[in-house]
Amino acid sequence: MTSPRASLSPDIDSAIARTRADVAALHAELTRYGLVIWTGGNVSGRVPGADLFVIKPSGVGYDDLTPENQILCDLDGNVVAGSPGSDKSPSSDTAAHAYVYRHMPEVGGVVHTHSTYATAWAARGESIPCVITAMADEFGGPIPVGPFAIIGDESIGEGIVATLTGHRSRAVLMQNHGVFTIGRDARDAVKAAVMAEDVARTVHIARQLGDPLPIPEESIDALFDRYQNVYGQAPEQEIPR
DSSP: OEEOOOOOOHHHHHHHHHHHHHHHHHHHHHHHTTOOOTTOOEEEEEOTTSSEEEEOBTTOOGGGOOGGGSEEEETTSOEETTSTTTTSOBOTTHHHHHHHHHHOTTOOEEEEEOOHHHHHHHHHTOOBOOOSHHHHHHHSSOBOEEOOOOTTSTHHHHHHHHHHTTOSOSEEEETTTEEEEEESSHHHHHHHHHHHHHHHHHHHHHHHHSOOOOOOHHHHHHHHHHHHHTSSOOOOOOOOO
């Protein structure tokens, strides 16, 4: 479905252009880290200041993605008529992304992949236990499993929201399907997708060698707090003039 293109302010038009550029470029990170094959997977980003988001067109190869062919949608998942890319069909996961944006206003980006190791856990319907510090840092605990749902409507989005609401993880393994991640923006969601595959692989290998050692819950809490609130560089302060 399409929705009419309303008259937008120059600031919103600029925000749409930036989001298109960011989302188009971030798809290259999925191929760079081996998280997708062929045309599978997608990145979307919420447009700051507007009830809109930008998502990958369906079935278009990663080498052919440009800012202009990313598709602008409203939060019901309708393509905004008359916008660049509106002649193409959006990703088959558009309804799921839209549901997440409507029900999780803090989310600014959503990513979906079928990355090998994380999807193998999803095929078993098994959450990834938090047994390495990198998982505690990034996800604050295990990566949970969401329910089985059919592609094409809001069912997957409903499962994502139900599973991740109140959970520190920014990744969910949708049973028999693949990985969905959320973030404060599209780049943050891509990072979560990269990290989800990395820890899925490491924990899988560890289990082939024996039973991984658990991390005490209080240590997981401390690691998560340090990584989220202390790790990295402080924002640059503007120099007074």
